[in-house]
Amino acid sequence: MRVLVIGINYAPDLIGVAKYNTEFCESLASWGHEVRVVTAPPYYPDWSIPPGYRSRWYRHQRLNDVDVIRAPIYVPSRPSGLKRLLHHTSFMLSAAVPVLSSALWWRPDIVFVVAPSLLSAPMAALAARMTGASSWVHVQDLEVDAAFEVGLLRSGVTRKLMRTVERWILRSFDRVSTISIQMLRRLEHKGIVPTRLREFRNWIDTSIVVPGSNQTQLRSELQLAPTDIVALYSGAMSNKQGLELIIEAAAALKDSQPSVKFVLCGNGPVKPALVQMAAGLHNVRFLDLQPLDRVSELLSTADIQLLPQKAEISDLVLPSKLAGMLASGRPLIAMTEPGTGIASEVEGAGLVIAPGDAGALAAAVTILAEDEALRDRLGAVARARAEQKWDRISIIRSLEHEFMSLPQRTATPAPRTAPLATPVRSIEHVTTGSRRRPETSGWPPSREPLRPRARGVGSEH
Incomplete structure (x- = not known):
């Protein structure tokens, strides 16, 4: 089976949607499928493209048996509503050439697009129709709703227009999936036929992220005492999370709970403001995003996991x-309304408190x-739930099964002549797996017979 994936985020970005796009593609490739990804250079969560990836042209990599084509995009250093729209528009335009060229000459069986960015979805649907492939859009975030709820976009006329366009885009696909039951219900309310909807939740590799001692090397590096209670937030630092509430809770507890230390790990546009806000607070530490081989250690350093979220988007996203x-295996404190997807996932594994209430957060941390006994009980439930509902292999296998069962439409075959002229100027061959293939001299690569791969699934982010 050949799968063409379109998604703006991919490795070497470490968190958020990039993690799932990468692991999904590498898993399919390791199981013998041919996978090609059209994506952007890495930029998230810093909103800055690393020097080695800055280019005004296209780049092609072979990364862990996946063909990765990177399209140039505009990345704003300070993303606003309008700048984010321009950012996604630039990807839609630049990705059009490799997507349509791959559809015509590589001939995928499935065209799979991940939102964000929803703007690139019509092009994916067109590519599928041109070649008779099945089309699938996967919604990680209800980005249109979220943009208005957090104030990035405000106009009522614009909101009505964008919702109409969103509905038209989603209806053009054979299948529409998202990551929680609550988000599925929202998609159904948008007019998507239930028979086309599927739940495809995010996951974790439970063999890599495991409960461990909280007396880690990282705790020593942060100059924390063995008896300190660490409340950890780890992830992107943007407008969606309401991270200022953690700083407010730390300020409220600095004298009454001196052993409680708040650690915020990650990067993003609001981090400088958070650092400034926490100036003078001895119970707050900041860390940059940690490498993959320290993720389990980072999470084990915590005694309490923090999941802040703004009330407006409680059911528009399910944080990765x-x-x-x-x-x-640590208890969570989630800021969300009762009955939301987040609340149902955290029930029995932590405490659910009202979003936007720093006082409630401080009380829950206390x-x-x-x-300690309560922390142990809740943490045990958390670990069991991860093993039962969030296992990486079983989740991706279920989607593979759905792919196999999709009907194929009939389309007029494209002529098998010379490939379209492509804009790719830089051709690279990169692998971190155990197998290497020869460098290619052009793009798209020649079609090879499908061969089983013996390599295991790629590493967890």
Whole structure:
């Protein structure tokens, strides 16, 4: 089976949607499928493209048996509503050439697009129709709703127009999936036929992220005492999370709970403001995003996992970091409304408090900090839930099975002549797996017979 994936985020970005796009593609490739990805250079969560990836042209890599084509995009250093729209528009335009060229000459069986960015979805649907492939859009974030709820976009006329366009885009696909039951219900309310909807939740590799001692090397590096209680937030630092509430809670507890230390690990546009806000607070530490081989250690350093979230988007996203938090075997404090997807996942594995309430967060941290037995009980439930509901292999296998069962439409075959002229100027061959293939001299690569691969699934982010 050949799968063409379109998604703006991919490795070497470490968190968020990039993690799942990468692991999904590498898993399919390791199981013998041919996978090609059209994506952007890495930029998230710093909103900055690393020097080695800055280019005004296209680049092609072979990364862990996956063909990766990177399209140039505009990345704003300070993303606003309009700048984010321009950012996604630039990817839609630049990705059009490799997507349509791959559809015509590589001939995928499935065209799979991940939102964000939804703007590139019509092009994916067109590519599928041109070649008779099945089309699938996977919604990681309800980005249109979220943009208005957090104030990135405001106009009522614009909102009505964008929702109409969103509905038209989603209806053009054979299948529409998302990551929680609550988000599926929202998609159904948008007019998507239930028979086309599927739940395809995020995951964690529970063999890599495992509960461990909280007396880690990282704790020593942060100059924390063995008896300190660490409340950890790890992830992107943007407008969606309401991270200022953690700083407010730390300020409220600095004298009454001196052993409680708040650690915020990650990067993003609001981090400088958070650092400034925390100036003078001895109970707050900041860390940059940690490398993959320290993720389990990072999560084990915590005694309490923090999952802040703004009330407006409680059911518009299911944070990707939740899976790792559960797998760490530590209790969670989630800021969300009762009945939301986040609340149902955290029930029995932590405390659910009202979003936007720093006082409630401080009180919840105090409850867990003072009751080790409660932390142990909730943490055990968290780990069991990760193993039962968030296992990486079983989740991706279920989607593979769905792919296999999709009907194929009939389309007029494209002529098998010379490939379209392509804009790719830089051709690279990169692998971190055990197998290497010869460098290619052009793009797209020639079609090879499908061969089984013996390599295992790639590493967990």
